Amino acid sequence: MLNGQKERNAPIRRAKRVTISDVSNALGLTKGTVSRALNGYPDISDSTRNRVRRVSEKMGYQPLSHAQAIKTGRTRSLGLVLQFGDHDSHRPFLADFLSGISHGASQENWTVTVATADSDGDTLKTVQQLLDERKADGFILPRTMTDDPRVRLLRDASAPFVLYGRTRDTTDCAWFDILGEDAMHDAVLRLAKQGHERIAFVNGGSEYYYSVLRLQGMLQGLKEAGITPDPDLIATDAVRPEDGAAATRQMLRLANPPTAFVFAVDMAALGLYQVAAEYGLAVGSDLSVIAYDGVPEGAFATPALTTFSVDSRQAGERLAALLIRRVRGEAVQNLRETANATLVERGSDGPPTMTSNHLVRVVSAHSKKSEYPKGGTK
Amino acid sequence: MLNGQKERNAPIRRAKRVTISDVSNALGLTKGTVSRALNGYPDISDSTRNRVRRVSEKMGYQPLSHAQAIKTGRTRSLGLVLQFGDHDSHRPFLADFLSGISHGASQENWTVTVATADSDGDTLKTVQQLLDERKADGFILPRTMTDDPRVRLLRDASAPFVLYGRTRDTTDCAWFDILGEDAMHDAVLRLAKQGHERIAFVNGGSEYYYSVLRLQGMLQGLKEAGITPDPDLIATDAVRPEDGAAATRQMLRLANPPTAFVFAVDMAALGLYQVAAEYGLAVGSDLSVIAYDGVPEGAFATPALTTFSVDSRQAGERLAALLIRRVRGEAVQNLRETANATLVERGSDGPPTMTSNHLVRVVSAHSKKSEYPKGGTK
DNA sequence: ACTGTTGCCGAAACCGGTTTCGGAACCAAC
DNA sequence: GTTGGTTCCGAAACCGGTTTCGGCAACAGT
DSSP: OOOOSOOOOOOOOOOOOOOHHHHHHHHTSOHHHHHHHHTTOTTSOHHHHHHHHHHHHHHTOOOOHHHHHHHHOOOSEEEEEEEOOSSOTTGGGHHHHHHHHHHHHHHTTOEEEEEEESSHHHHHHHHHHHHHTTOOSEEEEESOBSSOHHHHHHHHTTOOEEEESOOSOOTTOEEEEEOHHHHHHHHHHHHHHTTOOOEEEEOOOTTBHHHHHHHHHHHHHHHHHTOOOOGGGEEOOOOSHHHHHHHHHHHHTSSSOOSEEEESSHHHHHHHHHHHHHHTOOBTTTBEEEEEEOOHHHHHSSSOOEEEEOOHHHHHHHHHHHHHHHHTTOOGGGOEEEEOOEEEOOSSOOSOSSOHHHHHHHHHHHHHHTTTTTOOOO | OOOOSOOOOOOOOOOOOOOHHHHHHHHTSOHHHHHHHHTTOTTSOHHHHHHHHHHHHHHTOOOOHHHHHHHHOOOSEEEEEEEOOSSOTTGGGHHHHHHHHHHHHHHTTOEEEEEEESSHHHHHHHHHHHHHTTSOSEEEEESOBSSOHHHHHHHHTTOOEEEESOOSOOTTOEEEEEOHHHHHHHHHHHHHHHTOOOEEEEOOOTTBHHHHHHHHHHHHHHHHHTOOOOGGGEEOOOOSHHHHHHHHHHHHTSSSOOSEEEESSHHHHHHHHHHHHHHTOOBTTTBEEEEEEOOHHHHHSSSOOEEEEOOHHHHHHHHHHHHHHHHTTOOGGGOEEEEOOEEEOOTTOOSOSSOHHHHHHHHHHHHHHTTTTTOOOO
């Protein structure tokens, strides 16, 4: 679609910039020479190069990125396509994440172009468009899936990108990721040490690769704690409170319910609180829960949610740095970093106050009771 | 600072685009003519113009914004500089807000460039830089202050901008805003109707213009309810839970404490919950509270916070549309829109269970008691 | 029939950079 | 004193558009 007809624009009066010609005139050189000097071409003598650098710095010369782009195709801007859909995904971290990206970008005098989409297809379309319009030189891909169509698209277009998260096929992939598997592992061991023997795991969206990893970490933790995994105590695809509540409810109705829960996602874990209230169970004693993400909402729950918090700002900053290096041609093998989530100990976990056997009686008692009155939360 | 030397770039293989020359060749016209035809110059015959439009559409021609920018100075991108500082400001709404902006921008084939800053000075510097580098044709200014330096900067540079919020000096200002004053007014009347007679108001950051407006709305509400305002029941600069807690605590210790609170900011209102727990007061009955913003955290408090929710996505979308029209030269007088917040009735308000006199006894009893044990929240 | 207008388009300059190409100057070697 | 090879810079083309200017053809006026 062409942008319509009579789009007559108002003039923007802006301070006139110092151009490369200004610099070259001041130096008595041609603009071609100045350009080559500044861009590190080898056929410029050191003395001239230094002279050019000094003068252009003094004159405050800054090349106009879109003027360079016309020849180079590069804009010095990184693209970020956020997909907001059904569940709130990265909503809570967004501010920090963006702040980190922007900070990392501006370090190198780059900018950030963001766009949003509301479906996978929409996201791909948007990425493609940004690429076509040269509005982004490369992309940061948050929330990577096990098999990610964005990766396929960009790989095929041989356009630079960097993942926030990992993925199955790592060909051409650079990434930054938090070791969620380690966090899950630690969470299980912590609960086991507190005396829990029935530990449930409620995983996040199964399309995301982090789910694969976190499950692995959890299972490894169980193994080290000497607990045999029980398939009934593993749920998937819980990302919203409702999902978490459903999973919790189902597991509590087992003949041998868990006394502790590990959630792969904070927001899902918040659903447990609601179910606990329904059954009259105290979170942090009757029922323990540890989750992952560090969303602000967790701090406002009572008791506050023990969680593994990720530093989204750092993630953003590292991703920006990595992507810039990627655009500049560095090999992906050098561009893979990880970091750890940090445990925030709060009040939602602790030694169990009842055994699984005791718990099952409380739950069933409540179930019978609530068949008559319309079981309220209060 | 010049971007260093040997920044040798990797080639990006990208689908080759159809350029204006391709189109002009196909038509047997010069590229100048094609350009003028597409951009609505009057010296092109209707028949030619239509022919050009048809063919370029069929060929999928899309002008490269940075190629146009080199001559026009415009990139078709709107700038958004987010300031994250001390308190979390727009953190919770950011996702929706961005989504709205991005959506509004892409409607007209524009893009969004975002940057972040962590102080007022930093923000101004960033805006200036984006302007200098032509990375943004105009700016969306969220959280406008009564006297906003960003407005002064952009006004002086005669660069287009649009406010999210209003400000004192409206010269050259276009805006979109939510009528927070109406919300505050309605909140007061609602509480008054429930039977409250002592109604406190805890305002937000006093540098923001919304505080001026919301206070006005609140006072108007009191007036209509026939309640004389009490200066002791008005606090300011509460934007975080701690701030709200402090204000609440102070007012509860008055000889004649309020039974209801209106908060200008949700996050501050969450602090009241903590203080209520300290004093053993039940929110929603012993103490009523209504706030404003609609942050997700409010839904997770118990009881859930009654609040006036703002549609940030809509705000973003409208702002983008307004800014684009502004860049295209439309007069600011046509570019001023407002909308209303919508009341979300939840459990944090209701008829008072005690009079102010009764309340004061509960509070003082608790104060004495808590001098001995180390007063815990639990 | 001669002269102004007007409508419409081509030609060419321009925007601010990058990149290719060629040649002048200098040096060393034979 | 040629020749050959480097080193280093100027000249000019180029990128993909926009905008100014001028001129040709058609039309109207007298």
